[in-house]
């Protein structure tokens with residue numbers, strides 16, 4: 335992808351925790367409307383990558399560019415206003431607020447304004463309307479994951495970073511979630527999809543990168559990744575799930 339086509343550019347990012355490098359010089363690009371998969375064994379740096387892009391941690395080295403602006407080290411609330419939002423490996427909605435209030439709060443304070451999808455559209459899109467007046471604490475984990483995505487969409491994002499949204503979903507929920515993510519990409523939203531479940535990645539992503547110990551060891555199609563000797567070695571050496 336040319337420099338010009340990239341909405342997000344991650345360049346040589348290093349994230350150190352003490353002496354340990356969770357990310358050790360990671361570079362990649364994501365275009366508007368593209369779903370890029372990010373996979374790798376446990377502890378390979380996937381969530382850290384999302385944390386750096388979404389502003390939770392300023393990287394120890396390297397730069398992050400979004401829509402040609404250098405956003406390295408900017409805080410999450412500023413990035414949300416620019417159009418970057420995320421979901422969490424373990425969703426953490428405001429438990430005592432209703433589903434609708436959680437989404438409204440994100441729309442009111444979190445985002446880029448001028449929603450192309452209204453709150454009701456978002457609730458329908460993620461099949462949350464029937465729970466809209468329920469406190470979030472009453473939702474099961476699949477519903478909380480959908481609420482987490484709803485909250486991110488309510489900020490009118492241009493880029494959504496998605497951390498293991500498929501884990502724990504049943505086959506029907508998986509298929510619906512994959513369709514939701516494809517629909518978002520087809521509306522021009524860029525997606526970075528962290529996932530262990532390969533069948534889900536296959537449905538959702540255009541391209542994948544594979545991390546191992548904070549370094550990128552593969553970039554290309556998921557089909558090619560499945561046949562790559564180093565990817566196979568890394569996955570066989572761990573308890574990573576096939577799917």
Ligand SMILES: Nc1ncnc2c1ncn2[C@@H]1O[C@H](COP(=O)(O)OP(=O)(O)OP(=O)(O)O)[C@@H](O)[C@H]1O
Pocket residue numbers: 351356374375376377378379380381382383423
């Ligand atoms: N805040 C932190 N302080 C210290 N070490 C951290 C911190 N966050 C992550 N790490 C370490 O960085 C490494 C990468 O963690 P990360 O959570 O990014 O992995 P991951 O690829 O998302 O793994 P998983 O598939 O289990 O979610 C791990 O060794 C982790 O312990």
Ligand SMILES: [Mg+2]
Pocket residue numbers: 380381382423
């Ligand atoms: Mg993780």
